[in-house]
Amino acid sequence: MKSAGFRYHDPQRIDDLLSLLGRFEDAKILAGGQSLMPMMNMRFVQPEHVIDINGVQGLDGIHADAAAGKLRIGAMVRQKTLMQSAALRAACPMVPQAVAHVGHFQTRARGTIGGSLCHLDPAAELPLVMLLHDAVLTVQSATEVHQVDMADWALAYMLPAISPDEALIEVALPLAPGWTGSGFVEFARRHGDFAIASAGCLLDVDDRNIIRRAAIAVGGVAQVPTRLPEAEALLVGQPASAPAFAAASDAARKIDALSDAYYTAAYRQRLAGVLVERALGQASKGTDHG
Amino acid sequence: MDDIRHIALTVNGQPVECDTPVRLHLGDFLRGILGLTGTHLGCEHGACGACTVLVDGEAVRSCLMLAVQANGRQITTIEGLADPDGTLHPLQQAFAEKHGLQCGYCTPGMLTSLAAFLRDTPDPTETQVRDAISGNLCRCTGYQPIVEAALLAAARMRQTEGVR
Known part of the structure; x- marks a missing residue:
């Protein structure tokens, strides 16, 4: 089992990458390769051109841009590096916990944040975490640069808002988002499997234990990772405790869920509710008042 | 009509230079071209872990990396784990x-x-x-x-x- 033939390109500069993308009709970007390589080995995809961006300069850094209030993460930062970054942990404490669920330590040594976001598996952890944190993605073609809010990134099942002539360059997170607690849980039959469902949440709780802001998202439940604005709204102004979390859990169960040969939509909805409640429990323990 | 690249890498401490079809993954390259059949290929889609080798010290799936991507890298396979005098790791x-x-x-x-x-x-x-x-x-x-x-x-x- 191996890939069909292709033309191989290994640009060293972003400009060269973008000009290659502009030139070819049928090209695939090879980032960490932990999803594309299996798909090529099994011949699910047979691109005419493979553009390997592992040598492209300037895509593998994490740096705090204090002036803009952003933490800037290069698209080629490996999952292993994400887990070890103190700067990222400060802006986004759930990262080590969530990324530990991505594959295994051997695949995390290769897999990248940009690859996960562009592959956009509905059950993947990184798109969920970035959606929760209102990440902004920088997407570039040979002629244009633009920003895409994570909320607008997932157009449909495994279809991100990026054209064939564009590359994801950078992911920016708020440097000091001010959340007081976060939670991330997922349910899979075996360690390292894609989750059947996952949930993440962020809470901002004041010193009277009243929720000021909440962000809740679920993965693996719908076609794309999904924020739950109704459940979030139910929490605001409420004490951070079981009754409010139960109400948010009930709201989460109303999500329009996927059904496949393995798990029904009703089962996924039920899991969404259970996992949201657990994640909220974690997030409230993460506060100074919980 | 395979696209071919010339690569130079270090495998178990030995410098290696040769041509490889670009579509060949590292596991097939090690076994088929270098004859290092100690690396085993199971699933060839990253699930089984049998093909794991060290690339610049990191454990990675050799089936999920192209041989051309190993250009300039240090590879350690199972054949390179024991000491040169045969003392087991x-x-x-x-x-x-x-x-x-x-x-x-x-x-x-x-x-x-x-x-x-x-x-x-x-x-x-x-x-x-x-x-x-x-x-x-x-x-x-x-x-x-x-x-x-x-x-x-x-x-x-x-x-x-x-x-x-």
Whole structure:
């Protein structure tokens, strides 16, 4: 089992990458390769051109841009590096916990944040975490640069808002988002499997234990990772405790869920509710008042 | 009509220079072109872990990396784990003593994965060892003797470090 033939390109500069993308009709970007390589080995995809961006300069850094209030993460930062970054942990404490669920330590040594976001598996952890944190993605073609809010990134099942002539360059997170607690849980039959469902949440709780802001998202439940604005709204102004979390859990169960040969939509909805409640429990323990 | 590239890399300490079809993955390159058949290929889509090798010291799936991407890199395969004089790596010795292998198919991937893991985590708990090998499938042993072997090797490697 191996890939069909292709033309191989290994640009060293972003400009060269973008000009290659502009030139070819049928090209695939090879980032960490932990999803594309299996798909090529099994011949699910047979691109005419493979553009390997592992040598492209300037895509593998994490740096705090204090002036803009952003933490800037290069698209080629490996999952292993994400887990070890103190700067990222400060802006986004759930990262080590969530990324530990991505594959295994051997695949995390290769897999990248940009690859996960562009592959956009509905059950993947990184798109969920970035959606929760209102990440902004920088997407570039040979002629244009633009920003895409994570909320607008997932157009449909495994279809991100990026054209064939564009590359994801950078992911920016708020440097000091001010959340007081976060939670991330997922349910899979075996360690390292894609989750059947996952949930993440962020809470901002004041010193009277009243929720000021909440962000809740679920993965693996719908076609794309999904924020739950109704459940979030139910929490605001409420004490951070079981009754409010139960109400948010009930709201989460109303999500329009996927059904496949393995798990029904009703089962996924039920899991969404259970996992949201657990994640909220974690997030409230993460506060100074919980 | 294969696209071919010339690559230069280091495999088990030896410099290697040769041509490779660009579509060849690193596992097939090591086995088919270099004749290093100690690296085993199981699933070829990253699930089984049998093909794990060290690339610049990191344990990675050799089936999920193109051979051309190994250009300029240091590769260690199972053939490079023992000392040149044939003295087994402490992990290999412990696997032999604890019956950490039966058919041997998963063993190269187990050993390379654990070598990288123990370098980063010299004093692991049993749970950490189990987590580390969760991406390596073994259908013979039930994992218990593998975990015991890893813990034994870790203890011996820590002692050796202490003596130095």
